[in-house]
Amino acid sequence: MSGEFERTQRIAIIGGGPGGYEAALSGVQLGAEVTLVERAGVGGSAVITDVVPSKTLIATADAAKAISEASDLGVQFFARNSDGKPSRPEVAINLAAVNKRLLSLARQQSEDMRQTLLDAGVRIISGHGRLEGPGAVVVSTGPHGTDFDRVEADTLVISVGASPRELPSAKPDGERILTWTQLYDMPTLPEHLIVVGSGVTGAEFASAYMNLGAKVTLVSSRDQVLPGEDADAAAVLEKVFRRGGMTLLSKARADSVVRDGDGDGVVVTLADGRRIEGSHCLMAVGSIPNTAGLGLEEAGVQMTSSGNIRVNRVSRTSVPNIYAAGDCTTFVPLASVASMQGRTAVFHAMGDIVIPIERRRIAANIFTAPEIATVGWSEQDILDGKIEGVVHKLPLAANPRAKMMGITDGFVKLMARRGSGTVLGGVIVGPKASELIYPIAVAVDRRLSVDQLSRAFAVYPSLTSSITDLARSMHIVDRGPDLDEA
Structure with missing residues (x-):
């Protein structure tokens, strides 16, 4: 009672x-x-102001990128002039509508x-x-x-x-010097966006605005973008950024950001004295x-x-x-x-x-193009001796579906425990990596071996078959340390 x-x-x-x-x-x-x-x-x-609007912006940038690369698949866009001759139209971004x-x-x-x-x-x-x-x-x-x-x-x-963290020497004004919550007030695409900070937020917005058609300069105080993330993934992203026309400044610390003389732009002064002029600056220096x-x-x-x-x-x-x-x-x-x-x-x-x-069971994703998804122990953890394991990597370009889709950048990487073959972690770099990481996250959570992961049927052709192909190539890991080393 x-x-x-x-x-x-x-x-x-x-x-x-x-x-x-x-x-x-x-x-x-x-x-x-x-x-x-x-x-x-x-x-x-x-x-x-954060996840939903930023990922919606990134989805628009992905659509623009897909249109610009469609000709590689044989899809061509033409309009006709007044004389009836075809002309190739330009992809235009209405940022206010976006x-x-x-x-x-x-x-x-x-x-x-x-x-x-x-x-x-x-x-x-x-x-x-x-x-x-x-x-x-x-x-x-x-x-x-x-x-x-x-x-x-x-x-x-x-x-x-x-x-967003604000620096006294780079005070956001909501017009030219911006935090990531203030970007959505811009009426037009920035002529030259300087992004200070190459962590997840900085890399995502730099990727998005580059693919929307803006000139982008990314200022990184470290020697690579995405410090602390998988080194191979960061290298792929840097290659894609440079190929897209982005300027990457590594080991460059921003001392100050101010409006220029007439107020129509910004000047970023680096610790070594260099000055970078742009139309807008995004401060992505943490929270x-x-x-x-x-x-x-x-x-x-x-x-x-x-x-x-x-x-x-x-x-x-x-x-x-x-x-x-x-x-x-x-x-x-x-x-x-x-x-x-x-x-x-x-x-x-x-x-x-x-x-x-x-x-170690948390799956995370960086919404750049290509996306970078991770879960579990990293390759660096193994190199540092934090856990004993082996690492295998498979380029995504080897995948049949990737070839059909014109995908040339990215890879799948698996970390497994030496001897038992238990899946310790994984990295996927490629389109929709946020979706592709899930089977690896399940394997990490349920402590599946690479053999068990490889025995699940993947559709052919599909990008997920790269996961089973890679797991299958690690079959010898299950046989014990001696055979693995052999």
């Missing part, structure tokens, strides 16, 4: 991005009373997510939330922060995301968590010096009833990871079955 007197568990979530959204749905699924506090809109920056579409898609996605939460029974409060100790959230809801709402909760989930002023320290939540919330593998903070998810945490900053963290946090808080998140 004691169950009749048990109170429904109350969950309060600050931030409606992927982590907060999934936490809210998981909470109502398990019978909790859920309140979501969101300042900008459901979906957060991932949907409104931006209007991608922002509309972002708003629609946000509204769809909001409606899903409301239909599920989630209470949504629009405003800025702040912790009041470990058991309540105070929300400023008025137009000037004058009205307040107070939400008491048994479990708190913080999923406030992150914002900072949106954790300031949330009352986290006062509630006892441990954080890093950079403001990221320390969490364990079930998304729990140093305070037992407070969890955190997404880019504001110390975990991998991916939307898919934020979603998993949100679900894991609520499942753990409510006593449901939880499988702690493992970094």
Whole structure:
């Protein structure tokens, strides 16, 4: 009879991005009373200003690239002059129309997510939330922060995301010096876009605007683009960038970015004194968590010096009833990871079955052209002796379907444990690598061997057959270290 007197568990979530959204749905699924506090809109920056609009822009760039390369497959585009003779038309990008579409898609996605939460029974409060100790959230809801709402909760989930990092010597103005959230206000394609930062964000936007037809200069402080990623993948991307006309400046640190004299362009000054002039500059130099002023320290939540919330593998903070998810945490900053963290946090808080998140099982993708997808242990991990394994690589150009599609760049790479042949990780560089990585991610998650992976039927012809072909070539790995070395 004691169950009749048990109170429904109350969950309060600050931030409606992927982590907060999934936490809210998981909470109502398990019978909790859920309140979501969101300042900008459901979906957060991932949907409104980051992932959804940027990947929509990239999809447009991919379409433009496909049209420009169609002649290689025998597809030719012609128009007729007034004299009836054919002339080859130019591919034109209406950036204002592109931006209007991608922002509309972002708003629609946000509204769809909001409606899903409301239909599920989630209470949504629009405003800025702040912790009041470990058991309540105070929300400023008025137009000037004058009205307040107070939400008491048994479990708190913080999923406030992150914002573009700004440098004092390169202050974004929203017109010529831009963060990645401000790109969508440009009415026309930039004449010369200088991208400062060659990490994932910088590489993705540099790739997209190059394929849209802009002149692009990529400034990298490291000796290759995508530092920390697979070296072979970075080399392929650099080759594609240079072939497309992009200027790559490696080991070049930007000291300052300012508007030029007449204000119609920008000047980027490098540490070695070089000056680069362009029409616009995108600052892609990392992000900072949106954790300031949330009352986290006062509630006892441990954080890093950079403001990221320390969490364990079930998304729990140093305070037992407070969890955190997404880019504001110390975990991998991916939307898919934020979603998993949100679900894991609520499942753990409510006593449901939880499988702690493992970094090595997370699949990630870089949406350049070609795409770069990775999962599991890397080749560098093996070279550094962190794990014993072997590495095999197969060029995508050898694949029959790739030949039919005119694909010349990219590869499939597998890492497997020496002796047992257990798949440790993989890298795919090529079109739709984000889709192709999934079977390797399953193999890593389920600890399949290369033999087991190779025995799954792949359609012929298909790009996925490169995965089974590569796994088949590693069959000897299963025979033991002596035969493998032989």
